[in-house]
Amino acid sequence: MTRIAILLATYNGRAFIEEQLSSIMVPQGAALTLYCSDDGSTDGTPECVAAHCARVGWTHVALKGPSLGAFQENFRHLILQAGADHDFYAYCDQDDIWLPDKLERALAALAPVPVGTPSLYCGRTFILEPDGRRDRMSPLFAKPPCFANAIVQSIAGGNTMLINRTGFLLLRQAAAKGGFVAHDWFTYQIISGAGGRVIYDPEPCLLYRQHDGNLIGKNTGWRSSVRRMWWALNGRFHGWNTINAVLIAANQDLMTPDSRRVFGLFAGARTAGLPARLQALWRSGAHRQTKRGQVSLWAGCLLKRL
16 A cells, blocks of 8 residues: 555635545555644634545544644644655645546656655646636746755645655654745755755646635736735845745755755855855856746845845
């Protein structure tokens, strides 16, 4: 049996949780354990999760969340508390709809990775609008996944990710040393930084539901581009990069020499004088996936907002 752990973070998600859980199709020859960290729901979400698991025969582990009101801390709690004996780990939001072959495709993609190599599968999503339309997909990123990209950008949602045990144990080591901006960005940074295999699927694997309660929301359209450019200029990305830098610095022992080199140069691109900042960013190779993203990256460096 292939042992798969689903790491589900919940908070007052009863409106969509049953549809989310019903969309999870367990591949043939796999056994599923669902870890649910609930962050203080008052709408009966934990009871719904428990009832569904009992009905379909999944092993269910209920965890009391950290109650900090932060989704990233809820996922960090899951990373630290989930059992270490599963073969693969998948993050799960409380309101998406997985396509039927999501786990099967992810397992097939990671199957060729040598045993002992940290590996991460991730990919695109269909955007599910409140009226039920799914007429667009999340951006298609063409540049290969790597740490020089991960240090400044997350390319896929945590809801698309499957991680092998070696990769998950790395994440547990890293997460024990401090918090992060988002679990998906953190996962991409640590696994790529450690020289692991990151497989990005250009085909969508789930329906990413849009509604008033979204904490992040879709990354498509000109409004999203303008919003992210504003974040680069008003210091929001600078704050995120600072949080990430603290955790990366604490975990350099997990990283390859080249990743440490990239990180050191990127740190210089954030703090040095103007000419040296620009030179350090160039030498680091840090990059985003799109031209507009690159413009905002260099603008942030120029204005000391990295």
